[in-house]
Amino acid sequence: MRQKEKVTIYDISKKLNISAATVSRALNNSNRVSLKTKELVLKTAKDLNYQQNTLALALKSGRTFNVGVVVPYINHTFFASVIRGIEEELEPKGYHVIICQSHENVENEAKQIKALLNTHIDGIFISVSKTTEDIKHIEAVRDEGVPLIFFDRKMDISGVSSVTINDYEGAFAATEHLIKQGYTKIAHIGGDPKLQIYKHRYDGYIAALKVNNIAIDESRILEVSSTVEAGIAAVQDLLNKKTEFDAIFSASDYVALGAMRELRSRDFKIPQDVGIVGFSNEPFTKYLERPLTTVGQTPVLMGQIAAQVFLEQIKEKNKSVQVEKRVVLMPELYERETSLKKGSTH
Amino acid sequence: MRQKEKVTIYDISKKLNISAATVSRALNNSNRVSLKTKELVLKTAKDLNYQQNTLALALKSGRTFNVGVVVPYINHTFFASVIRGIEEELEPKGYHVIICQSHENVENEAKQIKALLNTHIDGIFISVSKTTEDIKHIEAVRDEGVPLIFFDRKMDISGVSSVTINDYEGAFAATEHLIKQGYTKIAHIGGDPKLQIYKHRYDGYIAALKVNNIAIDESRILEVSSTVEAGIAAVQDLLNKKTEFDAIFSASDYVALGAMRELRSRDFKIPQDVGIVGFSNEPFTKYLERPLTTVGQTPVLMGQIAAQVFLEQIKEKNKSVQVEKRVVLMPELYERETSLKKGSTH
């Protein structure tokens, strides 16, 4: 295995009998180097297959052109798509995206952030884990002067920008849609309200009921984790307690899927007996035998905007002006079979 | 925003009136430093909240304790799980995993690899894209002396280790399972045979038919891309051409899902009229109304083993002994409803 000798600017300088400083300036197209020398250096660099040592550069300049993204799980389509959006914006500008997962665990999250800071990234994008309450590790990022951008799941910390979805409006639209379809006993299977997104979805659901003069029945409201199993259990729970309901607005597509399965296995007809709406527009929702109505969140756009916010932020950073930008995107309701009691409106 | 001043070993040395060299030795627990000084340094380091500058260290030592993983898509459960396995093995040893996606595109793949080499990673794990034929960018890794490990999708390059699944056996088992269930006209919807995995699955299918004295009918064999849409189109194609078949062994769960949907929309009964087996054990296969029989690949284990191979490799590297390790894992058939004509055997 021929361990390729790394070519440095010193090799070039020796070969051309000039100083390394001149080589560096030539490579950086400084106007203090003659055209002739520049051409010579560029040619030699190419001949020797010179590659700039980014470590040395980073050590000197303090910039690595790496940014970190921390998400709960990389295999959730939503997060993967946000990452895609970030990549699309930043890679053309020479940045490299380092992806980390917290596995919905604060300690992991803190560890990943520490590792990122240690690698000297130029910025961090994060969607916090469900278990994140202590925010010391997040404040540490801000305190180190590293640009930080929340997306989707944010925390209220001053001086930190965020890009989120208007979960409230999404939930409101979903619930109102069910009402318009003639459902009145609408249950809500939500998530842990410690996470703002679930709180907002809950609020949207409540608001839609109120606006439409539908009484709120606490027994129809459950809080579960975002899994298929939890959806199954939630429906069993509702049925066991003989809670009446003719529709379910779930804050998660996975839970909605579980709910559907359980209902159908008990011979409920969807959407005739029970209407169902999920949240996230996970790809599988489209492919179900009975495609699921759900709230879509434009995750790629979210990533792109988060990246743009970051780019602005590092521009401002030199001026040491602190900016805190908060972007809120509007979600979109995908009306599909599981909620169209009256038949398709398309 | 108080930009925290970075504390260096020089700050410690000044404070204690000793040289930076001694500080460095103390921090590295060298036996050339007195116990007293060591304790003093450690205490001061803690007080000042000293953090080692990994860039400087990397520049000096040539090691970054970062490894790169390149996969086609991070949101495919299979790849996400392999990454999980790698993380599990390497993070406890102080490594940080940098995740990159090629989006099934060679140029992207080459770009990501270049970026990784530029970041001075200590090793690269890769599952090549479907469009990878030119392997210059991969040979470049080996030529730089950076440990390289293929997983799942490999290429035949000397001096490169790999961890793969025995796709042949998986396909053989799947096909034989269908035969045992009484199906005889078994179609195969495979993928591009340029990718070894698809070639091997095809070979396994053929072998199982031959061993069981079933004639091979070319018209029952299709090659498509790994999407739901392709599965739908494939079944339409078979039906349009009036090809007879009573089972489908698909090299992809997504394709199998598409096939199922199309068959059911045309009122074929599964598994009575047509039996179906997929490949990969994607999570959704379990949650379908009629759970899909599929071949599971122990991806987390694959990641763990790949990581272990890497760790061995860097040990050997010092001895400049070239090792090329090839690990092949055995897949497992998950027998579920879509192929159990005779009823569950559980």
Add this chain to the structure above:
DNA sequence: TATTTTCGTGCAATCGATTGTATTTTGTTA
């Protein structure tokens, strides 16, 4: 007490690139 080890520490070079400040070379003008 004189001499040799041993131990602890400091000096300075190194990793590769950048950049402010000389210094040299070239070109221009009187």
Add this chain to the structure above:
DNA sequence: TAACAAAATACAATCGATTGCACGAAAATA
């Protein structure tokens, strides 16, 4: 051709940590 401005290049410090070598002091031995 002398004098000076401008252009091109070199020198050396810097980023932060590591490490071979050298040096002095204390400890061990004769």
